[in-house]
Amino acid sequence: MGHSTPEWVFIGAVTAILIWVGAESWNVEHSLEYAPPNSETVRVVGQQWFWSFQHADGTQEINELHIKEGIPYRFEIVSNDVVHSFSIPDFAILMDAVPGRVNTVWNVFDEQGEYLIQCREYCGMLHQDMRARLFVEPNTDNATAVSSESEPTISQGSGTAIIIAPGGGEVGSTGSGTMRVVEPRNLTQAPANDSTAATNATDGNTTSSGNASSTASASGPTLSIPAGAATPGNPAYAPDTLTVTKGDVITVTNDDTAPHTVTNGATPGDADAGQLFDTSIMMPAATAQIDTATVEAGDHPFHCTVHPFMTGTLTVQ
Amino acid sequence: MVLELKKPRPIWEIIFSTHHTDIGLLYIIASMVALFAGGGLAMAIRAELFLPGLQVFSGQADFSRFFTVHGTTLLFLWLLPFASGVGNYLIPIMVRYKDMAWPKLNAVAFWIIPPCMFLVWGGFSDTTWNAYPPYSILKAPGPAADMWIVGLKLLGISSVLGAINFVVTILKMKHPDLPLMKMSLFSWAVLATSLMIIVAIPTFAASLIMLYTDRLGVTGFFNPEMGGDPIAYQHLFWFTFHPEVYIFVLPAIGMMYEIIPTFSRKPLFSYYSGVVALIVISIIGFGSWAHHMFAVGMSFTEKTVFMVGTLAAVPSSAMHVFNFLATMWGGRIKFAAPMLFSVGAILLFFSAGAGGVVNTAMPLDFLTHDSYWVVGHFHLFVMGTISLAFTGFIYYLFPLITGRMYDTRLAKVHFVLTFVGIAVIFGVQHILGLYGLPRRVVDYLPIPELIIMNQIASFGGWAIGASYAIFLYNMIKSAMFGKPANPKDPFELGTGVEYYYDYARRDPHH
Missing domain, CATH: 2.60.40.420 (Cupredoxins -  blue copper proteins)
Structure with a gap:
């Protein structure tokens, strides 16, 4: 090892840099480690x-x-x-x-x-x-x-x-x-076990379902999201083609263990996606309502914004 | 047979041979198949990311399958088998024994690999190559994930069998006249690698079984719903796969130790420092695994310990780089393809190492973790350092394997395109990471900076793809029609220098 001096100098320089990096990191990280008590x-x-x-x-x-x-x-x-x-x-x-x-x-x-x-x-x-x-x-x-x-x-x-x-x-x-933005919009959200007394959205900005009553939801058409819908290939919505008369209030029930939405548009990228109707995110066992009074007649594809492979069609007569 | 210039044998004699050069050749060919297959997936990935939105793939699911199989193939079916292949070819020659210690075990270790290839490609799993639970046990679709687990399990067996064979060959079958400290540095690298494999792989082998029984629902080691801990898997995984980084890189360093003194026409600067650095890294390499996990919620003490462990592994890599440069210093360097690739590998090894120091600095890790910075960083290692050195070594071994010479002009074009491509794609990916682009996403926000940088990266990636297409053409054409090489001095480095491996060793003795 006759020629080790330059090598030792080099290794020393590398080690010095590493020690400096380590010490600086320790300092910074230490100061970030504990949140202030008034957080x-x-x-x-x-x-x-x-x-x-x-x-x-x-x-x-x-x-x-x-x-x-x-x-x-x-x-x-x-x-x-x-x-x-x-x-x-x-x-x-x-x-x-x-x-x-x-x-x-x-x-x-x-x-x-x-x-x-x-x-x-x-x-x-x-x-x-x-x-x-x-x-x-x-x-x-x-x-x-x-x-x-x-x-x-x-x-x-x-x-x-x-x-x-x-x-x-x-x-x-x-x-x-x-x-x-996926946000509570023109629909209500209520726990399933409380569906007969469904109250309307709390933030007061519902545009269409403000007058939906418990009687309407009990008698109107229903749309359910069956268990297992979050897995591609399983049935997404039951029924996946729903025909209603304009003015009906649809009751949507999420029977799956994952959160879902019913949002108009074939895909989340559609220009008008979420503008005609949107349940926003429904947690498992939650229900929501869609008022079709403001939805024009015709076929409206809908999907789930959380799982865009879940699609269905709403036909308003 | 195209691969044999003199006394050609029918192909089945090579396939069913247990001679070390034949097995080595099979390893090298299988690993190159994996290199082109896995690289092809990368081309599709770059095409997808050329623009935001969806181009090539129908969604994240298909994309995940592609990058999972891309990573698995290139790490476990290209890097590991290639190193084993070159080891098989050269270790018995270097330690002056007639064959590997156990030729039949050697053949078994190789023939485990094709079924693994079938399992990984047949399943096309989407778990990512780290297969973190609970995703991999609760959500990942079967049978793809199960096939991936079994495939990797078998590969682990193959690696361990190969490693045991290398250790025994080097330590017990070495010629009595050859002391350990006169052995080539490539043999040292293979010895260190094999010992690391024997220590590291069983941990992952065990965690794969635990992962599999968790998937079956029988156990809940990593399933939080059954009281398990997903972080335990990450510890077991990285305890194997951080040392695995050194398992990948040490054979490449050993190959560079073969190439650089030869083409510098100068003795190695310091044999001892090379040996010491190899031994040190193979021990310290086991003390840094959890730097992959700073963000899982580790305590300050844990983070500090693993940062220090990681930094401690750096000087031995720096010793190799110094050794390479000092060997080249003042030499009469001939920049043939193997040397070009080795020099490129040194440069990129240095850059990748510098990036690694940034990653392990605790506060900075939270900026770079799981972003494209990390993608750029480890690709600089596995592609920029290891694969470049391996590719250079394919050129170096080409005259020994085929008895012919490759097309030197095309080889230089290959190097320039690859080196520029690597510098562009992985350099840009570091910057993309600092812009906050997460890794493993099929789609990104349509922000002009992200689009432009992804497009530059895609061009870099395609340049690498094009250069490897040239490489493949060169290999096939030269193996068939290349001009016969001088077996003593195929690279025309000088008169009377008998540095090259003994061509006669390729003749099978049994």
């Missing part, structure tokens, strides 16, 4: 294939998260089925959602705006569409901000925060894509 807690639930968020005050949001600027937030991340990963790339936030575990990550969002939330761990058929939106809002105690955002919205996105709800994603004609 607001948000529970993040990952599920095939959407995110739901539960705030400390009980508010629940699906695929949208509204938070205030400048406040430390602590996210408790859980999963209902397989491993997901909760990621907000603009803030370098990443934490896996592992079933059976509660992982936490915290951050102070210091810039207002609209950001992308995505799933970073492969989770199955619609992994690429498991996206949500983060709204960082000014820290004024504005309670109406949340409810005004939950109106049925079709808005143009631009810049780096375009989000397309499940199934979207073609290059839009405008070049920036159309943003559609």
Whole structure:
């Protein structure tokens, strides 16, 4: 080993760089490890294939998260089925959602705006569409901000925060894509065991089913989502072609163990998808109603935004 | 038979032979079949990602099947068998024994591989190559996932049998006049690799059985609904597959140790440092597996331990790079194809290693994890370093295997196209990762930056594909019609230098 001096110098230099990298990482990571005690807690639930968020005050949001600027937030991340990963790339936030575990990550969002939330761990058929939106809002105690955002919205996105709800994603004609949000819209949601006393949507923005009564739902046509519908190839809707008379109120029941929707349009990418009728996300055993009074006569294909392979047709006479 | 210039034998004599060069040849041919099949899938993947939305595939499900089989094929059916093939070809020559220690076991180890290929390709599973539960046990469609599990299980058996054979051949059948410390560095690399295989693979073999019984519903090791822990699988998986990274790369480094001094026409800078680095990495390589799992919710202590373990593995890789460069320094270098590929591999090995240091720095890992940065990073390793060195070694062995010379002009075109393609596609993928593009997605947001960078990456990928089509043409044409090579000095490196392997060793003795 006569010529070892240059090699030792080289190895020494490499080791010095590595020690520096390790020490800096330790410092930074150590300062990020523990959330400040005054953090607001948000529970993040990952599920095939959407995110739901539960705030400390009980508010629940699906695929949208509204938070205030400048406040430390602590996210408790859980999963209902397989491993997901909760990621907000603009803030370098990443934490896996592992079933059976509660992982936490915290951050102070210091810039207002609209950001992308995505799933970073492969989770199955619609992994690429498991996206949500983060709204960082000014820290004024504005309670109406949340409810005004939950109106049925079709808005143009631009810049780096375009989000397309499940199934979207073609290059839009405008070049920036159309943003559609899965949000409670013109329908009610109520637990199945309480269907006779179904109350209308709480956010008061229902456009068509505001007058749906329990008698209407009991006598009108029904559409059910059978168990196993979330698996491609199984029957998606029963019946998959439903014929109703204009004005009927359809009662939709989710008998499956996965969340579903009944949303007009053959695919989530259709231009008018979700504009004629949309149950929004129905959790297992939930029911919803579709009022056909505002739906014009004709054939209307519908699908499930969570599982776009689930399709059916509604014929209004 | 095209592959034999002198005294051609009928093809079945090669297929049913137990001679080490014949088995080695079968390994090399099988692995090259896998290389082209798996690479073909990558071309389709790049076509899909050329634009956002759906082009080639009907949805994420088909896309997942493609990238799963792409990864499985290239890691387990290209890299591992190719290293075994070259080991079979050269180890008995290098340790001066007539054959491998157990020729029939050697043939068994090879013939396990074609059924595995059939299982992996016949099933076309969509679990991703890491098959994380609970997805792989609860949701992944069968029988594809089951076929994948059985296929990998068999491959593990094949690897372990091959590794045992190498260890025994090197340690027990070595010629008594050849001390361990005079053995070639390629033999050292194969020895280190084989020992790592014997330690690492059984863990994954066990977890595959647990995964399979979980899929059957008999057990719940990784099923949270039955009280299992999905993270346990990830630990078992990475305990095998982080060392596996070194199992892939050490044979490539051994091959570069063969090529670089030869074409620099200069002795190796430091034999001892090469041996020490190989031994050190094969031990330290076992202390860093959980750096793949920083984001599963690890404690600060765990993260620190595995960051230190990962950083500790870097200096020995740096020692190899230094050794290569110091060997080339002042040499009369002849840039024939094997040397070009080796030099390209050194450059990309260095870049990939630098990216790896970024990944293991704890706060930065949360930026890069499961993004396209990671895709670019490990492709720089498996394609940019390992496959480049392997491809260079195919050119290097070509005169020994066929007795003919390849088309040197086409080989240089191949190198330039491949190197540029690799630098473009995987460099751009690092940047895509920093833009937040998650890996394993069939579709991405139609943001102009993402579209443009994906298109650049696709062109890079297709350049690699085109260059390997040239390579295939060159191999087939030269094997049939190439001009006969000088068996003593096929690369015309100098008069009187008898550095090349003994051509007569190819004649079977039984």
